[in-house]
Amino acid sequence: MTGHGDSTGRTSEETKSSGGFFGGLSDKMNELAGGGAKSEAKEDKLDKAIDWVQEHVLSQGQQSNESAAEQFKDEQISDFIRNQYKSATGKEFPVKDKS
Numbered sequence: 701m702t703g704h705g706d707s708t709g710r711t712s713e714e715t716k717s718s719g720g721f722f723g724g725l726s727d728k729m730n731e732l733a734g735g736g737a738k739s740e741a742k743e744d745k746l747d748k749a750i751d752w753v754q755e756h757v758l759s760q761g762q763q764s765n766e767s768a769a770e771q772f773k774d775e776q777i778s779d780f781i782r783n784q785y786k787s788a789t790g791k792e793f794p795v796k797d798k799s
Contacts, residue, residue: 742798743771743774743798744778744795744796744797744798745795746778746781746782746793746795746797747774747775747778747798750774750777750778751763751764751766751774754774778797779797781793782797
């Protein structure tokens with residue numbers, strides 16, 4: 701093949717990029733839904749601690765660029781922890797929720 705496309709019809713530029721056109725579109729949709737590295741930077745310390753446990757204790761892999769669904773699940777875990785803490789102590793969890 702000579703630079704026009706491979707057997708799937710993709711050009712060499714599309715195959716070089718991460719996921720081609722649809723990969724970029726998927727990444728953009730994930731960011732719009734609240735996922736991706738930008739959202740990771742906005743997490744509070746409890747969310748970051750949950751990511752650390754998932755990565756280092758549960759060996760669930762890198763947590764620095766999670767999908768919107770994964771971040772939603774982490775937020776549900778942190779909300780559960782906050783509610784259980786308040787239920788047990790009668791006080792708010794010491795780390796404020798950013799969401």
